[in-house]
Amino acid sequence: MLKLKADYVLTFKEKSDILLNAEVLFDKKIIKVGYNLDETPAVYLGKNSVLMPALINNHTHLEFSSNKTTLKYGDFITWLNSVIQNRENLFTKCNSKCYKDSINEMKKSGICAFGEISSSGNDLKYLTKQPLKVVYFNEIIGSNPAVADILYQDFLARLENSKKYENEKFKTGISIHSPYSVHPVLMDKVIDIAKKEEMVMQTHFMESNAERLWLDQGKGEFKLFFEQNFKLSHPLIKPIEFIQKFKDTKTTFIHCVHANEKELEEISNIKGFISHCPISNRLLNTGLLNLENVKNKLIDYSVATDGKSSNYSLNLFKEIRAALLMQVELHPKYLAKDLLKAVTINAAKSLGLNNGSIEPTKDADLISFKLPEKVNDIDNLFLQIILHTNEVDYLYINGEEINL
Ligand code: MCF
Ligand code: FE
Helix, strand or coil, X not given: CEEEEEEEEECCCCCCCEEEEEXXXXXXXXXXXXCCCCCCCCEECCXXXXXXXXXXXXXXXXXXXXXXXXXXXXXXXXXXXXXXXXXXXXXXXXXHHHHHHHHHHHXXXXXXXXXXXXXXXXXXXXXXXXXXXXXXXXXXXXXXXXXXXXXXXXXXXXXXXXXXXXXXXXXXXXXXXCCXXXXXXXXXXHHHHHHHCCCCEEEEECCCHHHHHHHHHCCCXXXXXXXXXXXXXXXXXXXXXXXXXXXXXXXXXXXXXXXXXXXXHXXXXXXXXXXXXXXHHHHCCCCCCCHHHHHHCCCCEEECCCCCCCCCCCCHHHHHHHHHHHCCCCCHHHHHHHHHHHHHHHHHXXXXXXXXXXXXXXXXXXXXXXXXXXXXXXXXXXXXXXXXXCCCCEEEXXXXXXCC
């Protein structure tokens, strides 16, 4: 059992967000939060210390972690072509050290759990031997019915293999790549599995304007792309129909930059989540998610880095700082609080994890770090944290201190 005391304790419990000079008592789980809790002596984390739930990066592609300057940024279709061309090389280049560096970057920046999209299964052996919690999403991708069965068998083999490693820190999930890249028959089959086995799901949705044009009208840059690469002349599903397939599952829709009112409403209806990846969207030049619309539809949103396939970093503090600076329509003070909740309690909900807030019975997944000075206006605390934090001093997962 350990008791920590900090100048600022952020709980992200429904109402009492900030506790000053407060204590948190925990073993594997949080036991008590507040003041003068019991006789256990508290470890004081120091002047200007912050104690809060550890961060959760709910959407990554670590398989692509070896990418630095290979993939082409600035335009979505150009990027996609460069992924197809370089995928195998990048995967081969991502060796044990490459995975280790990615995990290190995440844990130093206070991440206790991440949602990994795996298209090959290459990442499995590295991710089962590291200290962070993982939700491992086996990806299904492929729109050509002629090879659908081969793709499905390959997916099943990867899924079964990953299930062998399930434990309190490793869960399996399923990812349907996107509405433009997966055949509806394959979708139905894997959604059935997710429902039966109560697995969480993710899907990329309405990331680019090219996707919008293709799915609505069978036009635009995707037309040439599909004709050339996959001999496909028309889209296979309507966006609304696609969303409805995820009814009665726990699904996070990634990006949604070009989702319209009706689609957001449908995501809200089926209690779906949205994950916002602003740096990825900027680098692929796909636009900016309208967070105000997402909030108005009462959709829980999280923020994630995506992979090094479309980011220079896996650090979530940097990602939410980018969001803070890019989302100019929203007031920075309130947005800052929302963004910290996005990468803690909301991300935990989207992955079905029992962490993301400091309250009794939650997993003791915590971080602490120090602000450079006292915060004069407590209303600015969330904002100052986002501006001044890149790395943390301590990370606890299930109550255990992790070596940083
Ligand atoms: O989220 C970004 C951009 N949108 C779509 N896909 C990916 C992203 N980063 C990596 N990917 C992967 C995806 O999982 O790239 C492949 C898939 O395996 C694209 S399709 C050849
Ligand atoms: Fe992604």
